[in-house]
Amino acid sequence: MELTVAITGASGSIYAxxxxxxxxxxxxxxRVNLIMSESAQTVARVELGVDLRDAxxxxxxxxxxxxxxxxLVRLHRLDNMAATPASGSHLQAGMVVVPCSMGxxxxxxxxxxxxxxxxxxxxxxxxxxxxxxVPRETxxxxxxxxxxxxxxxxxxxxxxxxxAFYHRPQTIEEMVDHLVFRILDQFGVPHSQASRWTGGxxxxxxxxx
Numbered sequence: 492m493e494l495t496v497a498i499t500g501a502s503g504s505i506y507a508x509x510x511x512x513x514x515x516x517x518x519x520x521x522r523v524n525l526i527m528s529e530s531a532q533t534v535a536r537v538e539l540g541v542d543l544r545d546a547x548x549x550x551x552x553x554x555x556x557x558x559x560x561x562x563l564v565r566l567h568r569l570d571n572m573a574a575t576p577a578s579g580s581h582l583q584a585g586m587v588v589v590p591c592s593m594g595x596x597x598x599x600x601x602x603x604x605x606x607x608x609x610x611x612x613x614x615x616x617x618x619x620x621x622x623x624x625v626p627r628e629t630x631x632x633x634x635x636x637x638x639x640x641x642x643x644x645x646x647x648x649x650x651x652x653x654x655a656f657y658h659r660p661q662t663i664e665e666m667v668d669h670l671v672f673r674i675l676d677q678f679g680v681p682h683s684q685a686s687r688w689t690g691g692x693x694x695x696x697x698x699x700x
Contacts, residue, residue, distance in 0.1 A: 493522040493583035497608040500530020503590035503627040576611035585621030600638040627652040
């Protein structure tokens with residue numbers, strides 16, 4: 492399986508980081524095409540303390556704790572409109588934008604492909620492949636909601652960065668991973684089953700009352 496992962500400048504760099512880590516650990520993904528906006532690099536520095544400016548393959552492998560000779564993640568420049576994710580003839584399973592800023596959301600919804608993230612998302616939709624958008628903003632205004640609805644009508648899956656708590660997370664990482672596992676589910680990528688809902692067993696003997 493080959494996927495494209497795009498990281499934008501919305502808060503929530505940890506969601507992107509954990510998504511990449513779990514994709515790498517799954518064994519089901521042969522190639523990840525990674526695209527980062529300049530704002531994403533700034534946010535990652537603020538939130539995660541990692542400097543991804545002028546990042547290369549070695550830097551990304553270090554960030555993801557991958558072997559230096561790993562070819563799993565291929566980093567593409569934001570302005571490289573000749574990169575493989577920009578062409579529909581290059582086969583891949585789909586794309587996830589995590590986290591997705593409202594600016595990127597609006598650009599994708601409008602079809603204005605001014606950079607590789609926008610173009611790759613447009614290609615994913617036109618080819619009928621799975622596009623997963625993980626918006627991270629609050630509150631949403633009417634424009635945000637209309638853009639999400641427009642993309643949903645176009646075939647995108649809107650998966651907000653809304654963590655659940657029924658699995659009783661004890662750390663931020665456990666809370667983030669639950670959301671990441673929902674992203675992986677969209678592409679059938681295997682992962683830990685620890686945070687899956689297994690049914691409301693509590694009080695079942697009193698269900699008739």
